[in-house]
Amino acid sequence: MSRFPAPGFTGSPLLRLNHDQDDREGFYQHASSPSARLLRLDGLTPRIDEHGALIWGSMIEADPDAELALLGMLDGEPCFVALNHITENSAQRNAAMSAALSDLRHGEAATYAIARCLVDWHSRHNFCARCGRLTKPFKAGWVRLCDKETGGCGTEHFPRTDPVVIMLAEHGGRVLVGRQHQWPPRRYSALAGFVEVGESLEEAVARELFEEAGVIASDVRYLTSQPWPFPSQLMIACIAKVESDVTSLDTDELEDVLWADRDDVLASLNDDANAKFLAPPPYAIAHSLLSRWAAGA
Amino acid sequence: MSRFPAPGFTGSPLLRLNHDQDDREGFYQHASSPSARLLRLDGLTPRIDEHGALIWGSMIEADPDAELALLGMLDGEPCFVALNHITENSAQRNAAMSAALSDLRHGEAATYAIARCLVDWHSRHNFCARCGRLTKPFKAGWVRLCDKETGGCGTEHFPRTDPVVIMLAEHGGRVLVGRQHQWPPRRYSALAGFVEVGESLEEAVARELFEEAGVIASDVRYLTSQPWPFPSQLMIACIAKVESDVTSLDTDELEDVLWADRDDVLASLNDDANAKFLAPPPYAIAHSLLSRWAAGA
Numbered sequence: 001m002s003r004f005p006a007p008g009f010t011g012s013p014l015l016r017l018n019h020d021q022d023d024r025e026g027f028y029q030h031a032s033s034p035s036a037r038l039l040r041l042d043g044l045t046p047r048i049d050e051h052g053a054l055i056w057g058s059m060i061e062a063d064p065d066a067e068l069a070l071l072g073m074l075d076g077e078p079c080f081v082a083l084n085h086i087t088e089n090s091a092q093r094n095a096a097m098s099a100a101l102s103d104l105r106h107g108e109a110a111t112y113a114i115a116r117c118l119v120d121w122h123s124r125h126n127f128c129a130r131c132g133r134l135t136k137p138f139k140a141g142w143v144r145l146c147d148k149e150t151g152g153c154g155t156e157h158f159p160r161t162d163p164v165v166i167m168l169a170e171h172g173g174r175v176l177v178g179r180q181h182q183w184p185p186r187r188y189s190a191l192a193g194f195v196e197v198g199e200s201l202e203e204a205v206a207r208e209l210f211e212e213a214g215v216i217a218s219d220v221r222y223l224t225s226q227p228w229p230f231p232s233q234l235m236i237a238c239i240a241k242v243e244s245d246v247t248s249l250d251t252d253e254l255e256d257v258l259w260a261d262r263d264d265v266l267a268s269l270n271d272d273a274n275a276k277f278l279a280p281p282p283y284a285i286a287h288s289l290l291s292r293w294a295a296g297a
Numbered sequence: 298m299s300r301f302p303a304p305g306f307t308g309s310p311l312l313r314l315n316h317d318q319d320d321r322e323g324f325y326q327h328a329s330s331p332s333a334r335l336l337r338l339d340g341l342t343p344r345i346d347e348h349g350a351l352i353w354g355s356m357i358e359a360d361p362d363a364e365l366a367l368l369g370m371l372d373g374e375p376c377f378v379a380l381n382h383i384t385e386n387s388a389q390r391n392a393a394m395s396a397a398l399s400d401l402r403h404g405e406a407a408t409y410a411i412a413r414c415l416v417d418w419h420s421r422h423n424f425c426a427r428c429g430r431l432t433k434p435f436k437a438g439w440v441r442l443c444d445k446e447t448g449g450c451g452t453e454h455f456p457r458t459d460p461v462v463i464m465l466a467e468h469g470g471r472v473l474v475g476r477q478h479q480w481p482p483r484r485y486s487a488l489a490g491f492v493e494v495g496e497s498l499e500e501a502v503a504r505e506l507f508e509e510a511g512v513i514a515s516d517v518r519y520l521t522s523q524p525w526p527f528p529s530q531l532m533i534a535c536i537a538k539v540e541s542d543v544t545s546l547d548t549d550e551l552e553d554v555l556w557a558d559r560d561d562v563l564a565s566l567n568d569d570a571n572a573k574f575l576a577p578p579p580y581a582i583a584h585s586l587l588s589r590w591a592a593g594a
Contacts, residue, residue: 007497010497010500018508018547113494113495116495117494118494121494124426124427125426126427126429127424127427127428128424128426129421129425129426130423130424131424132423133429134429142493157426159493160459161492162455162457195531197411197414197415197418197529198306198407198414198524199307199309199411200306201533202307202522211315222519224499225497227494227497229495232494234497236533250315252317253317
């Protein structure tokens with residue numbers, strides 16, 4: 001895999017800590033350490049310096065009432081994020097966020113993804129899905145607890161990660177890309193969909209390709225994966241050989257599809273003026289998928 | 298992939314339906330169809346006939362107050378499961394469940410996994426994690442809705458699927474298997490762990506191998522995947538080359554590990570009396586992983 005650039009939102013230098021046990025004393029020691037850092041965010045948008053690095057402040061910048069999550073260690077320094085309640089739509093990205101994604105260095109984007117997923121998940125999961133009571137951050141912010149001591153049911157809730165398959169159907173040396181109605185003009189990308197309960201990755205790829213484009217997968221191969229923090233997906237990229245290039249679109253999902261050969265894909269990845277379509281941005285796994293396919297992977 | 302048996306809990310003949318829209322009329326038409334079937338369960342344990350097939354009854358067997366989920370279509374017949382509130386610990390398996398897993402035919406086990414995941418998820422998610430109010434089944438049982446018409450916040454909640462990496466560390470022609478404290482005597486299997494927010498599959502494999510066994514992965518390759526309905530995991534099986542066979546165990550997680558060569562693994566998979574360890578059962582993806590590795594995958 002090393003001959004390809006690493007996929008987006010991977011390669012964080014952050015050392016994750018093991019939060020199997022509730023170590024409150026260790027947590028407070030880290031939080032009161034003079035070297036402790038706090039990630040600076042505007043809502044869910046990261047602050048970035050001129051080198052594309054995340055900006056960290058000191059712990060005194062946190063609202064005294066804010067709960068904290070311990071993200072992990074960077075260069076031996078404990079790194080925190082404040083669990084402020086964010087009301088923005090976590091699946092949407094505004095202009096500032098899109099600019100930040102282009103500017104963030106590889107690795108820094110991955111650290112940001114971890115923080116963003118946690119802050120957003122806490123914001124949207126204040127209550128216990130089992131009994132309806134208020135929950136609270138637990139285990140350094142990596143769990144929410146429905147506390148028995150305050151009448152709760154004792155359930156521990158873990159941050160959610162939703163697996164998504166994203167795939168290129170391949171037929172006769174060409175791959176299928178599609179566009180959704182709300183995308184920028186000329187943008188096409190790989191088809192994608194959430195893995196449902198009770199299916200394998202390979203089954204999800206075949207189901208989504210059939211549902212969205214009417215093509216029948218005969219062979220599915222895994223290529224690569226990355227996290228996608230809008231709000232918290234695990235993107236799993238595959239190539240699927242299909243039996244025919246005749247498509248039948250689910251027009252609720254897709255506005256159009258097209259078949260692209262290697263030259264078409266390379267022109268799009270190179271942003272050529274005459275390219276058949278506008279490629280997805282480099283931090284999206286569809287970009288990695290198209291690059292790897294074009295390189296013969 | 299076709300030269301290997303399909304992994305456990307895959308290959309359901311059930312045709313899934315698209316529930317992007319709320320089609321109440323279609324749902325009630327299916328539910329009142331004379332050909333509609335209802336899955337027979339004892340709690341979460343399936344009823345199985347002498348051929349290893351699931352047993353279906355008619356819709357009149359459902360408690361009149363029970364909500365229903367439309368699993369999909371089998372041979373053109375709509376298939377339902379009743380969303381009874383189940384209180385058993387969904388991660389545990391009792392003796393009846395273990396026997397059922399051994400008896401269920403391939404494909405039938407996959408259909409059961411879909412039903413079990415849905416029933417169990419509804420049982421444990423009656424309340425809105427965002428606002429704490431009671432939610433209700435929606436979109437044929439594939440969503441729970443926090444209904445605005447009864448004062449809720451309008452959030453749609455989707456069944457949760459937690460990605461888990463399960464992997465063999467490989468060094469010098471041998472692979473690493475470990476045992477947890479509560480497992481049956483002599484049972485060893487692949488190491489495994491939940492993918493955390495903000496990491497790729499490859500990063501999760503490397504982190505888990507280091508946390509649990511102290512080995513450092515230099516290359517990770519994907520092999521296969523399957524669902525695991527206890528309660529609702531997506532198992533993603535990988536092989537990771539590691540730099541050394543010197544291990545350092547997290548003894549909270551693992552009681553012991555051992556390195557097994559190809560002959561050791563084949564002896565275990567064949568249930569030889571002198572095998573170095575007792576292999577995981579065929580419906581577990583660790584069995585598929587060991588089989589494929591032993592066959593040179």
